[in-house]
Amino acid sequence: MRRPSTLALAASLFVGLLPFQKAEAHPHVFAEARLEVVVNPDQTVKALRHVWRFDDVFSSTVVMEFDKNGDLKLDDTEMAEVSKTIFDSLGEYKYFQLVTVDGKDAAMKPPPQLIAQYQDEQLIVLFESEPAQPLRLKGKVDFGVYDPTFYTAIDFTDDKELVVDNMPSACTKSVIRPDPDEAIAQNQGTLTEAFFNDPTGTDMSKIFATKLELNCPA
Template identity: 65%
Template sequence: MHLKRRAIVLASALAATFAAVEPAEVHPHVFAEARLEVILTPDHQSVKSLRHVWRFDELFSSTVLMEFDKNSDLKLDANELKDVADTVHASLADYNYFQLVTVDGKDVPMTPPPHLMANFENDQLIILFESEPKKPIKLAGKIDIGVYDPTFYTAIDFTEDANMHVDGLPANCTSKVIRPDADEAIAENQKTLTDAFFNDPTGTDMSKIFATKLELNCQPEG
């Protein structure tokens, strides 16, 4: 497989590629630091959109630079960055762009972002995009928002709680960052985890139980 596809697909094709040539390894190969901003509707009663920023590790970034630097000037110009962004956009479409969004434990349908932006700063690839739920998410009950890779190939980490935030929550809502303990997450979900998960977690969608999440809890006003 061409190195460009191996470098940029992040999880979907990469997992399939390596599974075909070597035993499955359940640990990340690509690392990124993330920021997530939750944008509310003007009336502050619903979640309107999610703004994501991912900053990738230098090793992965250098591979991307090597493959997309078509004029070999050791930098990525506007057209080359657009090529990166378009490739990532297409590659992550089948994985909901690594987004986890639930209301009271039920998945929320998200509209695919129309495009992604790519930048290259301090030898690191940066991906930015904004996505919206198909319908604004009313601030009621428990809302969990996070990022995870269902194939375990990419580790996207929020290094500080402040990197997940929402401004303007109404008084009846609270927010906190949840960082699950892996052993506790497995124990709490033992009944729903199948043998398939333990034999090959990359073939399931259960990696979401390990994801760092911003949890919003909203009580009825009264």
Template identity: 65%
Template sequence: MLTICRKASGTVTALLALSAPAFAHPHVFAEARLDVVVNGDQVEALRHLWRFDDLFSSTVLIEFDRNKNLELDQGELQEVAGVVHESLAEFNYFQIVTANGKDVAMQAPAELIADFTDNQLIILFESLPKEPIPLEGTVAFGVYDPTFYTAIDFTEDEYMAVENLPPGCSRQVIRPDPEEAIAQNQETLTEAFFNDPAGNDLSKIFATTLEITCDANG
């Protein structure tokens, strides 16, 4: 759940509430781009760009436009970026990385950059792996909100890109079929699953992922 919370003048500005229970469908939408940067035979960094929907963006504008000039100046944008940075820390910034099926830990990004273009909020950041990620077997990358409140959408396969893909490696974008995903996970989709206040993996089931597969003999 993408949450922007900020104490101001003794009140808490909550654009999206972290403490709210999981919802059955997303309430905030963002179109995204992911660039996986490869250096030699290792993953060096992930570069993210999220462009939020008009409704959420207008809410951000109203909440953070301190001087009421109907735009976000640099100081206001820095405040937005700082609040988002803090709010998403416990959700690993909506990113998941696995190497041959095992989770890979990522460092928290040093900072987030906020922009406001064509009446839409844009968030950019770069994250680095905590330990080197060798390109061996299959390394997968996904971006999703574990509470299913925010939908992160890669509208084109090209928006999940790899820089410096080495010989012997291939890139593939995986888009799960919703009906098949539900059928395959039917046993876990219980009432308790949906009512878990800590969130669930529903959005992970439907998340678009990028896979880099490398031949050991390549």
């Protein structure tokens, strides 16, 4: 079985299509996440700050693919190439960000840059993005991370990894961890036959995503 190319590696991370196999509808890559919602004094969202720490197996694969000089580590130039490859690959998928206001999607700007690091044998990805339009905290506002292809499982291992900086005192927050069976039952009317045959790329995986939910008075 031949090694995937650099671009194919990026695709396998965030799209799930290797040149020699079709992705199945379950995760192949795993990452632990941290999300910080930064709020302005006027109760609008300033930015979302993401940190993703990938599993050891995938992290080792990244080193093997991008280690061009064969020294078994990634120097600054090689890490910059990792950052660029992931940044370019995630663009089509809105950087896996889930933001809704009373159930309606809220657009986020592409992050100005994405930083990849390699620490303690793990690949770490960091980036920050801002709302495309002013996003005021009122009603029910949800924040999360999900991969519409089902290839990458990015989750929050502890509720404390979902935080709000400068949360208004009138707001309340909770962490929602949907039960898959309940999520399917509650969304039966909107799930199509195509989803059940092949859920990859249907954008419905967001119903299974762990979310930070803020409820704020109007």
